[in-house]
Amino acid sequence: MTVFEPLERVGHSPLVRITTPVPQPHPGYFAKIEALGIGGLKARSAQSMLAGARRRGELRDGARIVESTSGTLGVGLAYVAQALGHPITLVVDSELEPAMRNLLRALGATLVIVDEPHPEGGWQQARLDALHHILAGDDAYWPNQYDNPDNAAGYHALADEIVSGLTAAGIERAEVLVCSVGTGGHSSGVGHRLRQLWPDLRIIGVDALGSRIFGQPATPRVMRGLGSSMHPGNVRYDMFDEVHWVGPNEAVHACRGLARGGFHTGGWSTGATATVAGWAAARWPGSVITIFPDGPDRYLRTIFDDDWCRRRDLLEPPHTQPHEIDDCEDPTWCWTRCESVRSPIGSVSARTEATAR
Ligand SMILES: Cc1ncc(COP(=O)(O)O)c(C=O)c1O
Structure with a gap:
């Protein structure tokens, strides 16, 4: 057995095939289980x-x-x-x-x-x-x-691990990458590296309803981890083919479904990426990959607590398909998808919000 120095132990999370039918039946996708890497x-x-x-x-x-x-x-x-x-x-x-x-x-x-x-x-x-x-x-x-920028660069090894994991499974390339976005670090780092290898890779950003990152106004959010009330410099808007804003109902349903059906589960960003990855795997042929950012432990009193969820109506049936909008600044109120991603920095609504400060 190899004994690694502390800093060599970072990363090396398992790549797992997920078949839990969330938010709908799908042929399966691959998820990096980051909770199982030391330090996360x-x-x-x-x-x-x-x-x-x-x-x-x-x-x-x-x-x-x-x-x-x-x-x-x-x-x-x-x-x-x-x-x-x-x-x-x-x-x-x-x-x-x-x-x-x-x-x-x-x-x-x-x-x-x-x-x-x-x-x-x-x-x-x-x-x-x-x-x-x-x-x-x-x-x-x-x-x-x-x-x-060193935040994003820190995820190049994660992309390399995805490639070697797929190769070990006899898979030559991925068609779709689904990534949650908070600071933009891991989506930028992994997306950049994989696009160098596979220029046609479809990259889907996953944000939370009420997050400001992709051009929506900021509103109070229960979902943490992904999403932001600012425009972080690490988000590479030009890289995304589409963005989804996922709601807490979908995330709760996905986290609970994953726990019951596939053991590996996590928090808000895991539920949101699982929702979009399952939807993408049902829609496009070829391999879909995603990253589950953390595990379930810190959510036992929220996502996995029936009373907490019931008080917030989060056990109501979730949507199984996203609502579509043409422009990232169009109104969103449920799981929503937009295929024309652009930087909102300098847009009319971002300027209005900035002036209002
Ligand atoms: C649990 C969780 N998921 C997802 C993200 C988003 O990752 P990134 O900041 O690399 O965009 C974060 C960021 O803090 C997080 O804590």
């Missing part, structure tokens, strides 16, 4: 961002790292920062599950908890405001996962 999905970007900063001399030996996180990057950063000998401060918000707070503290992180969302920029902007306040009085390093 975001240990990949944490490793890449910290290595880049150390190489450029921006992160000194033993210096403190400060970052805003909805949880997943916190775990990845904790793993990599421990291995490299850096203390970390994580700016989180009061919506972060208590168990995740305890885990991050147990891993040695200092937590700063923001308890009110920014009126327009939501929790993300509120966390960033607090982070800038901390940075002003300290010479700590801020990786800035939203705009740091």
Whole structure:
């Protein structure tokens, strides 16, 4: 058995064939189960961002790292920062599950908890405001996962693992990649690498209803992880053939269906990508691949709690097909799909929102 050094252990998650008939019967697709990689999905970007900063001399030996996180990057950063000998401060918000707070503290992180969302920029902007306040009085390093290109570059190895996993299964190429989008890191990194290999690969972005990333107005969301109330610099709008906004009903139904029918399940982004990957596998011939960003543990009191879901009407039957819109700024109120993706930065509605701030 090979004994890897801590940083060599990052990644290497299994590629699993999923046949659970969610949101409808389909011939199967492949999912990378990132919860089964050490440090999780975001240990990949944490490793890449910290290595880049150390190489450029921006992160000194033993210096403190400060970052805003909805949880997943916190775990990845904790793993990599421990291995490299850096203390970390994580700016989180009061919506972060208590168990995740305890885990991050147990891993040695200092937590700063923001308890009110920014009126327009939501929790993300509120966390960033607090982070800038901390940075002003300290010479700590801020990786800035939203705009740091090393975030996306950290996922090239994930693409390579997909290729070797498919090759081992006797499959020459994939036709469709389905990826959730938050900072844009893993969709950009994996999509860029796979497109170099397969230029015709169809890339589908998966966002949450109420997220601002692809041109919709920001509204309060229960779905966390994917989606954003800002326009992160790492999102490569030119890369996507289509975008889907998935609702919490579809995600809950998918997470629960996956757990019952295929064991591997996860949180909001896993439910959303499973919804779109199942739909895509039923629609297009050839291999569909996706990435399940995290596992179910932190969602046992939400997605997997009957009372919590019932109080929010999330156990109602979900849609099995997306509603179609022609323009990413057309209204959305349920699972929706748009095939003309463009950057909303500089669009009339984005400018109006910015002026309203
Ligand atoms: C659970 C989960 N899923 C999906 C995403 C989106 O990934 P990315 O930031 O690489 O776009 C995130 C980002 O924080 C996440 O925490």
